[in-house]
Amino acid sequence: MATMSLAAASPLTASTPHGLAVSAPRAPFLGLRSFGAPATRFAGLAAAPRPSGRGDAAVVRMAKREQELEEIRAMETENLEQEVVDLKGELFLLRLKRSARQEFKSSEFGRMRKRVARLLTVRREREIEQGINKRNSRKLDRKWKLGIVVGPPPSLREKKEED
Numbered sequence: 001m002a003t004m005s006l007a008a009a010s011p012l013t014a015s016t017p018h019g020l021a022v023s024a025p026r027a028p029f030l031g032l033r034s035f036g037a038p039a040t041r042f043a044g045l046a047a048a049p050r051p052s053g054r055g056d057a058a059v060v061r062m063a064k065r066e067q068e069l070e071e072i073r074a075m076e077t078e079n080l081e082q083e084v085v086d087l088k089g090e091l092f093l094l095r096l097k098r099s100a101r102q103e104f105k106s107s108e109f110g111r112m113r114k115r116v117a118r119l120l121t122v123r124r125e126r127e128i129e130q131g132i133n134k135r136n137s138r139k140l141d142r143k144w145k146l147g148i149v150v151g152p153p154p155s156l157r158e159k160k161e162e163d
Helices: 053-074 077-099 107-130 134-146 154-162
Strands: 013-015 021-023
Touching (some): 077 107
Antiparallel strands (some): 013 021
């Protein structure tokens, strides 16, 4: 006569022919949220609608971005490249301020990097229109970087003019 242990007799486990206890699959907990529709514990409670104030701000930001892109596309290529150089100089000054623990706006990093990315994107769009492939674009970019004459960024130029 075989003896049965309490572990094998519990409802959470099932016994195998060799007397080993194996856990039975558990039912999913209904209180957890899934990635699809939000699960509610109680059927009568539904999620309250969110205010639409945040969506309006996103529309305004998108409109500003589109306006900025139109402004960038209207620029000549030489002015566009000069602005890239100026913005990179400003980024360098911001990094210096951060390392010297001076006061600066941390949001300026992201704003300037995005502006540089937009400028370079418009520059690449123009190269594509001219039929310049990726490899030649990299060669032209290297030549352009070697030809850059480094000068003070606009913020330092303005300070020198004031003095």
